[in-house]
Amino acid sequence: MIRNIRDNSYDVIVVGARCAGASTAMLLARRGARVVVVDHDQPGTDTMSTHALMRAGVFQLRKWGLLHAIIGAGTPAVRRTSFIYDGEVLDIDLKDEDGIASLYAPRRTLLDATLANAAAVAGAELRYGTGFVGFVTDDLGRAIGAKVQTPAGVIEELHAPIVIGADGRRSTVARAAGARVMRTAQNTISCLYQYVRGLPNRGYRWHFAPGAAGGVIPTNEGLSCVFVGLPPEAQAELRKAGPLNLQQIASRFVPALADDLAGVQPTGVPVLFSGLPGFFRQSAGPGWALVGDAGYFRDPISAHGITDALRDAEILADAVIAGTVADYPALRDSLSSDFFALTDRLAGLDGTMGEVQNIHRALNRTMKANQRWVAGSSRDLPKAA
Numbered sequence: 001m002i003r004n005i006r007d008n009s010y011d012v013i014v015v016g017a018r019c020a021g022a023s024t025a026m027l028l029a030r031r032g033a034r035v036v037v038v039d040h041d042q043p044g045t046d047t048m049s050t051h052a053l054m055r056a057g058v059f060q061l062r063k064w065g066l067l068h069a070i071i072g073a074g075t076p077a078v079r080r081t082s083f084i085y086d087g088e089v090l091d092i093d094l095k096d097e098d099g100i101a102s103l104y105a106p107r108r109t110l111l112d113a114t115l116a117n118a119a120a121v122a123g124a125e126l127r128y129g130t131g132f133v134g135f136v137t138d139d140l141g142r143a144i145g146a147k148v149q150t151p152a153g154v155i156e157e158l159h160a161p162i163v164i165g166a167d168g169r170r171s172t173v174a175r176a177a178g179a180r181v182m183r184t185a186q187n188t189i190s191c192l193y194q195y196v197r198g199l200p201n202r203g204y205r206w207h208f209a210p211g212a213a214g215g216v217i218p219t220n221e222g223l224s225c226v227f228v229g230l231p232p233e234a235q236a237e238l239r240k241a242g243p244l245n246l247q248q249i250a251s252r253f254v255p256a257l258a259d260d261l262a263g264v265q266p267t268g269v270p271v272l273f274s275g276l277p278g279f280f281r282q283s284a285g286p287g288w289a290l291v292g293d294a295g296y297f298r299d300p301i302s303a304h305g306i307t308d309a310l311r312d313a314e315i316l317a318d319a320v321i322a323g324t325v326a327d328y329p330a331l332r333d334s335l336s337s338d339f340f341a342l343t344d345r346l347a348g349l350d351g352t353m354g355e356v357q358n359i360h361r362a363l364n365r366t367m368k369a370n371q372r373w374v375a376g377s378s379r380d381l382p383k384a385a
């Protein structure tokens with residue numbers, strides 16, 4: 001059954017209500033746009049992702065007036081980042097930069113819900129349990145809205161001059177738009193993560209060992225998110241061996257991480273991301289645009305997807321208001337290009353520890369340039385060199 005409700009008219013339709021979509025919707029609604037957001041998930045649910053925020057991401061949350069809600073919900077402050085290269089430790093204590101002296105890694109159940117709530121408070125209409133199934137098009141085939149399936153299974157037509165796909169790396173909006181992949185990474189990691197109880201908050205701990213990576217990310221409710229990253233073929237071998245056990249895998253591939261985990265109590269079941277090489281997709285066309293992972297996905301090894309999504313939500317929202325959506329992908333790509341290439345090198349998991357450290361130094365330079373760009377203290381585009 002198809003229902004065509006003519007007054008289902010908006011300025012913007014956003015598909016996906018997590019970090020990219022909810023932020024974009026919030027920013028547009030705060031500027032007076034009539035926004036509807038659809039997501040086939042339910043509010044406050046988890047998704048496959050660890051959730052370490054970098055400084056530019058924390059900056060955005062503070063600027064949008066939402067950091068206090070994240071801190072108020074008991075998200076622990078991260079004041080140190082440690083890089084552990086095959087057991088050799090490099091501790092970096094965080095200094096105040098752009099007014100941010102601590103990082104945070106809120107659970108997605110908290111972060112996405114906080115952003116979605118802020119979007120609703122700003123006036124956006126949120127429709128959960130509702131999936132985008134295709135565009136409504138005009139006689140020339142241009143998108144003029146979205147067909148969505150309601151929780152009751154009814155197909156409804158929503159109308160708007162622009163449909164924003166914030167629907168993740170397997171974006172249905174991208175597919176419906178025929179968005180081309182413009183650039184692809186060579187490498188990916190497989191990543192197994194699990195929450196554990198009983199670890200002190202020692203900040204972010206990023207472990208590297210020959211052919212493997214791992215880490216500890218302190219988060220809400222006294223839990224730490226622990227992960228091991230391996231080349232996809234190694235993970236496949238482990239799967240053949242039987243049920244995945246994070247601590248055993250850590251002791252086999254990242255022994256210094258296994259030392260970190262002595263005495264912890266695992267909670268819940270481990271989650272496996274089997275790997276997907278990064279990409280940039282064509283991210284704007286007539287009547288549509290993509291934001292977040294839908295348009296730009298980088299391997300999780302650099303833990304930057306959420307931070308980038310919060311940056312790009314603002315760039316896209318500004319472009320929608322200014323009527324310059326066609327220019328948005330070029331700016332996003334200039335800000336992200338070097339970071340993408342470095343992440344790809346890191347995801348190869350094939351460097352010596354000295355080479356990995358050099359990649360981290362270059363990543364740090366592009367991160368800082370991005371951070372200054374987001375904070376408005378510099379408009380120079382990031383360069384790794």
Ligand SMILES: Cc1cc2nc3c(=O)[nH]c(=O)nc-3n(C[C@H](O)[C@H](O)[C@H](O)COP(=O)(O)OP(=O)(O)OC[C@H]3O[C@@H](n4cnc5c(N)ncnc54)[C@H](O)[C@@H]3O)c2cc1C
Pocket residue numbers: 015016017018019020021038039040041047048049050051052053054130131132133166167168169171172173191273291292293294300303304305306307308309
């Ligand atoms: C294993 C792993 C670890 C990671 N760790 C980190 C990290 O530590 N730090 C970090 O910053 N990033 C990390 N990332 C990256 C981060 O998860 C993503 O960059 C981020 O989730 C992108 O957000 P998004 O809003 O674009 O998409 P998503 O979070 O994927 O949300 C997309 C939403 O769209 C909805 N949707 C999809 N299709 C439809 C449809 N047809 N109709 C309606 N709704 C739809 C989905 O239900 C979903 O709610 C990690 C990723 C992985 C896989």
